[in-house]
Amino acid sequence: MIRFEDVSKRYPDGTVAVDGLSFEVRRGELVTLVGPSGCGKTTTMMMVNRLTEPTSGRVLVDGEDVMAVDPVQLRRRIGYVIQQVGLFPHRTVLDNTATVPTLAGWKRGRARARAKELLELVGLDPAEFAGRYPAQLSGGQRQRVGVARALAADPPVLLMDEPFGAVDPVVRERLQNEFTAIQRSLGTTVLLVTHDIEEAVRLGDRIAVYGRGRIEQYDTPAAVLGHP
Ligand code: ADP
Numbered sequence: 001m002i003r004f005e006d007v008s009k010r011y012p013d014g015t016v017a018v019d020g021l022s023f024e025v026r027r028g029e030l031v032t033l034v035g036p037s038g039c040g041k042t043t044t045m046m047m048v049n050r051l052t053e054p055t056s057g058r059v060l061v062d063g064e065d066v067m068a069v070d071p072v073q074l075r076r077r078i079g080y081v082i083q084q085v086g087l088f089p090h091r092t093v094l095d096n097t098a099t100v101p102t103l104a105g106w107k108r109g110r111a112r113a114r115a116k117e118l119l120e121l122v123g124l125d126p127a128e129f130a131g132r133y134p135a136q137l138s139g140g141q142r143q144r145v146g147v148a149r150a151l152a153a154d155p156p157v158l159l160m161d162e163p164f165g166a167v168d169p170v171v172r173e174r175l176q177n178e179f180t181a182i183q184r185s186l187g188t189t190v191l192l193v194t195h196d197i198e199e200a201v202r203l204g205d206r207i208a209v210y211g212r213g214r215i216e217q218y219d220t221p222a223a224v225l226g227h228p
């Protein structure tokens with residue numbers, strides 16, 4: 001579903017963030033990218049939705065070179081969740097969640113109905129939360145809205161950059177478990193960046209272990225932990 005073919009990225013200041021990367025993520029798979037800060041994980045992810053572009057090599061999504069797809073179209077097909085999700089402060093939880101399907105051209109009624117389904121899925125009862133504003137939510141609840149919004153237009157691919165990094169450890173574990181259940185049921189292909197090896201192992205079907213600009217190991221959690 002996502003394929004990197006000998007991809008390198010050099011930023012204009014000369015920093016080589018990613019160096020000759022080749023790997024593949026199968027449809028419906030959740031792959032975690034793990035490694036220390038500055039080793040190229042976020043750069044890898046941003047080349048999938050063209051927030052940044054490769055210097056050489058190719059990134060394919062569903063068989064198509066991302067450089068051949070209009071970036072706006074591409075981002076409508078690829079969900080994105082970051083550590084501190086930016087919700088629109090003056091829009092309700094429901095309107096925030098319906099934003100992405102609305103931008104994707106869904107009719108208002110269908111977008112709102114789907115948004116309610118997703119809020120339910122992420123554990124926010126629409127009867128209680130749909131009319132709230134972001135300032136009336138806890139940190140964990142805001143991340144839930146971010147996940148609901150990213151999934152509301154049924155993207156085949158979801159990119160997540162430290163999505164649970166800012167919530168406290170107890171809430172984090174609950175969110176992780178709930179999220180993987182949703183991801184399985186929707187069959188979404190996911191790339192998830194984390195610096196936390198425990199999270200990478202808990203969530204990943206496969207784990208890409210990064211060194212500087214390269215993947216040093218790409219395997220199942222059991223193999224990465226050394227229990228083949
Ligand atoms: P990670 O996500 O693993 O922390 P990044 O992909 O953010 O790593 O960064 C990889 C390397 O590229 C780092 O050395 C970082 O400083 C550098 N880098 C990231 N973004 C830019 C940029 N816009 N311009 C120049 N260098 C950058």
Ligand code: ADP
Pocket residue numbers: 135136137138139140141171
């Ligand atoms: P979490 O464990 O999810 O981070 P918190 O301890 O931050 O939750 O919040 C506990 C409860 O208080 C939540 O149900 C949340 O909806 C509610 N809450 C938090 N902040 C506000 C606020 N500013 N206004 C109204 N309700 C709030």
